[in-house]
Amino acid sequence: MKKDNLISVTEIQRFCMHDGPGVRTTVFLKGCPLRCAWCHNPETQSTAQQxxxxxxxxxxxxxxxxxxxxxxxxxxxxxxxxxxxxxxxxxxxxxxxxxxxxxxSRKEMTVEEILTVVEKDRAFYGALGGITLSGGEPMAQPENALALLRECRRRGIGTAMETCGYFDASYLEALVPLVDLFLWDFKDGNPARHREYTGVDPARIRQNLCRVDALGGVSVLRCIMVKGVNMQEDHYEAIASLWHSLQHCKHVELLPYHAYGGSKMIPLGMEDNGRREWIPSEEDMETAKNILIKKGIRLK
Amino acid sequence: MTFYAPNGRVRPVRLSESTRQFAWDSLNQKYGQDALKTMAISMDDLENYESMTKLERYDEAIYRIATQAPIRICPDEKLSGAATLGMAINHRVPATYGGKTVTYSISHLTIDFETVVKYGVNHIRAKAEAALQTHLGTEREPFARSCIHCLNCLDLWHQRYLDALSSMPGYEANYRNLQRVPHQPASNFYEAVQSIWFIFAFNRLCGNWPGVGRLDYLLGDYLEKDLRDGTVTLDEAREILAHFFIKGCEWITGNSNFQNGSGDAQHYQNILLCGIDENGKEVTNQVTYLALDVLEELGISDYPTSVRLNANTDPKLLRRLAEVMRYGGGILAVYGEDTVIDSLTKYGYSLTEARKFANDGCWEVQVPGKTFFAYIPFDSLRVLQEKTLKGYAPDRAFDSFEDLYAAYLVNVQEAVEAIYRDRTSKLLKPNFREHEWQWGEQKPCTVISLFEGGCIESGHSYVEGGPVYNVLSPHIGGLADAVNSLYVIKKLVFDEKKLSFAELMTVLTNNWEGNEPLRQYVIKTYPLYGNDNDEVDAIYARLLNDFSAFCRQLDGRCDYKFPAGVSTFGRQLEWAPFRMASPHGRRAHEVLAGNTSPTPGSDREGATAIIRSYCKADLVNLPTGAALDLKLLPSSVEGEDGLDALVALLQGFVALGGFFMQPDVVDASVLREAQEHPEDYQNLSVRVSGWNARFVTLCKEWQDMVIDQHEKG
Known part of the structure; x- marks a missing residue:
């Protein structure tokens, strides 16, 4: 029986450099409401022990x-x-x-156990680094995520959260003050495609982000670039409109799709669903960047 | 001209075209090949050679080198003087009699360039003349005379350069500088650089491999004054300094002709930057930043450069260091100087002396310009396997981990005592006893002795107790693997009782044959040293404390210091054939951990965990040092985030009390590519240990070891 105070984690990774500023310890929480066709961490999707x-x-x-x-x-x-x-x-x-x-695929850990690992690298966090909650969708375990963040706040450890943005909005007021930086996925501005490729409607994601921003939450927009799927003008336009509507968004990051996540299906007993044709070339990425820059977006 | 950068980065261009051309030629072996054309000066015509004393032969060799070695003046060079004899590249005095080397030369020290620059060689001569008067009629007289003789030889060599330059158009500045230095105190930055270079080159011409030491400390005041007076610009100063770095590449030959294929770029010519001076004031100055510019632009790895960091190091400087580090090549290593200084003062050096620390040409710490230094390595893993476990004899049994550890300590202590006895017998004058210590006669080395504080005054050479400090440092090697072996025995046999001691001995004797599940279990289950696991790290810390205590017990019994250190440099390669299978899942003869680094492939928690494990020992008990090699993937230090991460690593290392760390950024796949197509990777350098090597000049075994470290690390 799963106890409430146990957090479902797939992995804790130390010395992460690309999950927020500085040196970070990334805690991958298990469970995600989305089923993105390009998922990079498929082992974090299901809440079940696999x-x-x-x-x-x-x-x-x-x-x-x-x-x-x-x-x-x-x-x-x-x-x-x-x-x-x-x-x-x-x-x-x-x-x-x-x-x-x-x-x-699942470890049950208490806040204390997780923080014991996170504390180890305190000497390396400095003013920038700290914990990053990732997943999965951290807010798929809302009480757990909040408990973890609250304890980090209490101990003075910097906090970041990678999120798909699809979660219960009633937690936002509690959440925003606990997170120094939201790394917010914005997968596709076209609602039909978003539903097709992730399984959910994007309206709630957008609403949540706008609410976070209104509450003063600082964010970075992270946009996966999937060639032939979302590298389209309507998506770029949606990114631009979102960017211009946000007050506290630092910049937009474009992440090229890679097929590595597909190979992570194998340990789960599934076929490698990596799609090489989805990988954008360096030129494709340059083109996308230039389009977005022209639309007045600050890119990283 | 594209100066190689392993990670596809493009190096900035700040230097003039002619300086870049000079660098290009030097890095591509032009002058190293030139040196190989004249390997040595012959002494074959000496009729009385056989009847001469060793010192007389040495003096004659130096005379002939100074007067006969080819003079080299390179196109557009801003500094004069060159070590042009090929045999010096092989660590020998380049003079032969009957085809044989007259004598070997000296390395593992940083000489006293401060006296040279500030007071000039004339000051040294005055000291030598006074000493001769003191030693007249004593058994020290021959050495005192040799000192004067070698200074005369330096003058003859110096005059040859003056003569050559006097009539050459375009070298007026070189000529003007040499009219003043190195004999008189340098009066400006340019002269100071020339002064250091000339004495460095003379020592190398005579076969020695000195380190350079704290370049920004030596030169900073001169540059500051010149900039203030408007007599030099930063750009001009950068050019001059660049020539110092470029000329230091004159021994690049492209072939590995020394030390079992360990590369053509290791002549222990180390440079230190940054850190505090003897008064506690930060040294970092314009010279520091210019040196970093030069390293960044030219990728010269021949002066393995280390920076002294402390808790107050300017974050802007850290960021600049990280930028240069990212080009790979292991070009910058770091000291946590607070730990080093604590270590030296705790050992017994005064605070002022401790704050001056530099290194010996690799990374072993010493007070520069006044220290005789040698280290003596031993393989602690082999001690465990051969002595404590008697080659895994089936009747070997211990009732508890503590019993095993106690037995092991006895053997470690024996190893330390054996080193002490062996060195004492080699250094002590025959028929004398320890407590009435007299230094015995060693190979002559007057030239280097001129630049080591204490030698001239005492009338004793560098290797005969002349320097102010004489240090012999036992170095424990195989540390991580000895620790991991002990830990796994503790877990497997005593804590979890998976099998009996005797059964484990059999498994290891059989080199894990037929026991793959157990081997896999061990590898999977036990987080070894380098994973921030307190249990194994405690054994590591305990072993180092016990080892350093054994060294301390012997210290002070005679006239040399006996401080502890940790190293393997590359010895994990030569030790491999003597090692049996290890309890932590390694098979016999594998190449295992280097220095204070984890066993290759065993570190799964990343760089921060490695640093944390390393810092759990009382590193202050290791006054000559303990080096951590850290391999980083280029992708992990990409972009602004990557720079932040590298800076954070350096800050964490200092905060946790680290001693010395050698980060290297390179992808194993690049190294494999270089192994297959060496012609495309002539200037790809890697940090091997205390030195950098041009990867393609390492022999296959060394290359494989470096690739392995990067792949698994």
């Missing part, structure tokens, strides 16, 4: 086969077969696996 299986690490010792109560693992002459339909997530195989080929 067993990650890394075939290249398996040495074929058979320990998982021996301990699995459901017969989900089988060894053949040349392969280790893992039938996820049978798996109930008991993690007996994870404990038995000697090589790290089987790992749980």
């Amino acid at each position: 067993i990650l299986y890394y075939p290249q690490k398996c040495i074929g010792c058979g320990a998982c086969v021996a301990v699995c109560p459901r017969g989900a693992h089988r060894l053949t002459e040349d392969a280790h077969l893992f039938d996820r339909a049978l798996c109930q997530g008991c993690r007996a195989c994870v404990a038995a696996c000697c090589s790290g080929a089987l790992e749980p």
Whole structure:
């Protein structure tokens, strides 16, 4: 049974340089309301415990086969077969696996446990760095995210949050004063495409961001560039209109799609869904930047 | 002319075309190849060679070098003097008799350039003449006479340059400067640079490899005065300083002909920048920034340059350092000078002396210009495997981790004592005893002794107790792997009781054959040194404390200092064949950790965790130093965020009490590419350890080791 005061985390990564200013410790929270076709962290989407299986690490010792109560693992002459339909997530195989080929995707951690890790790099944070909540969508666990941020505030650790912006607006007033910088994803300004490629309507995301801004929250807009999908004039125009409506947005960052997230589907037992044709060339990125600069946007 | 930058960056252009051309030629071996044409001066015509004393032979060699070595004046060069004999590049006095080297030369020291620049060689001569009067009729007289002789030789060499330059159009400034320096005190920045260069070049001509020391400290006041008087501009000063760096590349030969293929660019000519002076005032000045400009533009790695940082270091300076570091090549390393100074004063140096610290040409700390220095390495992993665990004898058993650790400490102490006995027997005059110490006779080295405080006065050479401080530093190597071995034994055998001691011995004897699941379990389960795991880091800190205490126990028993340090430099390569499988999942003969760095591939938590682990030891107990090699991916330091991150790393390192760190920014894939197409990567440099090497001049084994460190690090 999951207790309220436990936070579902996939990973805590130290010495992150690109998740906000300075040196940051990024805490990836598990669970996301969106299902972006280009997701870079697919293991963070589901709130469920998923067993990650890394075939290249398996040495074929058979320990998982021996301990699995459901017969989900089988060894053949040349392969280790893992039938996820049978798996109930008991993690007996994870404990038995000697090589790290089987790992749980979810760890349950208390605020204190997370902060113990975060505190380790305090000497490196200086005036700029600190914690970054990422995911997944941190606000998919709203009370947990707030508790974590509140404790960081109390301890004087800088805070940033990467968010898709799709969460319950009633938390905003509590949230905004706790976050030094929102790294706000703005995926597509075309509502139909947004629904098609992420599964949700963008109106709420935009409303939330405007509310954050009205409450004085500082933000950076992060826009993924997916060639042939959202690298279109209507999206650029939407970015521009959003940028010009915000008071506290520092700049816009364009992030080129990469296919690496697709390969992270494999440990989840799914096909690599990376799409090479979606990767924008350097020229494509230059073009997009120039369009946005012409629209008066400050780019990083 | 594109000066190589590994990460696709484009270096800025500030220097004149002719200076850049000079750099290009030097980096591309023009002068190194030239030196190889005249390897040494022959002494074969000396009829009485066999009957001469070693010192007489040495004096004759120096005379012949000074009068016969080729004079080299490069196109448009702003500084004069060149070390033109090829054998000096191999760390020998470049004179032969019957085809054999007359004697080896001196390195691992930074000589006293301060006296040269401020007071001039005439001041040194006056000291030598006074000393000769004191030592007349004593057994010190031959050395005292040799000092005068070598100063005369310097004068002869100096006169040859004056003669050559006097009739050459375009070198009027060089001629004018040499009329004054190095004999008289420098009166301006240009003269000061020439003075240092000339003495540096003379020492190198005679085969020695001195370090340069604190260049901004030595030159800053001169530049400040000239700028104030309007007699030089910053741009002009940058050109002059650039020539100092470029001329230091005159030994680049493109082939690795020294020390088992460890590169053609390691002649221990280190430079230090920044940090406080003897009064506690920050030194950083215009010369600091000009030196950084030159390093940034030309990518010269031949003077491994270190910066002394402290808690008050200007963030603007840190940012400038980070900008230069990002070009890769390991060009800048950093000291946490508060820790270093604490360490030296705690050891017994006065605060004033401690604040002057420089290094020996790698990174071992010393008081420059007055310290004899040597370090003696030993492999602590091999001690554990061979002595404590008797080569994994099946009957080896311990009841507890504490028993094992205690037995290991006995063996570590024996290793330290063996070093002490061995060195003492080599340095002590025969038939004397420790407590009535007399320095024994060693190879002659008068030239370098002239520039080491204490030698002239005492009548003893650099290697015979002449300098004010004489330091022999035992260096523990294989540290991370010894620590990791102990930790894994503790966990596996004593805490978790996964298997018995005897069973583990068998597993290791069999080199993990047939025990892959256990090996994988060990690798997966135990966070080793470098992951900020308090449990293993505590063993690391404890071992270093115990080791340094053993050194201290022996210190003061005789006439040299015996401070502890940590290093392997590249010895992890030569030690590999002697090492058996390790409890932390490593197979026999693997190339393992270097210096105070983690075992390759074992650090999974990133750079901050490595620094945290390293800083958990009482680094102040290691007065000659403990180096941390830090490999960073170019992508991690991209953009403004990357600069912020690098600055934050440096600040964190200082705040946590780090001693010395060598960050290097390069991608392993670039190194692989260079291995396959060396012709395209002639000037790709990497930080090997205390020095930088041009990657393509490393032999295959060294290249592989460096690639491995970058891939796994």
